[in-house]
Amino acid sequence: MTAVFANVVGIALAIHLLLIALCIVRVWRGENVIDRLMAADLVATLTLAVLVLVTIGKRSSILFDTALGLAAVGFVGTILLARYIASERRER
DSSP: OOHHHHHHHHHHHHHHHHHHHHHHHHHHHOSSHHHHHHHHHHHHHHHHHHHHHHHHHHTOSHHHHHHHHHHHHHHHHHHHHHHHHHHHHHHO
16 A cells, blocks of 8 residues: 555544544534434444545455444434434324
């Protein structure tokens, strides 16, 4: 791996980690449940991106498999939470 490519992957990792930290603050201090749900979904998506970047940096496919599994679980979790929130709003 060239030095330029390694630097680009490192900078991308730093940016993604900063974005994850900002999203966690949004989850913690969100205005309402929908804001928090969207921020949590974005944290999951950014975590996937970090896993893929680490996979590219280390040239190991095991983290890519983990990212695929996390994507499936994150999608199902988001759908379930959205349905729960929708059912709570209908009951009011």
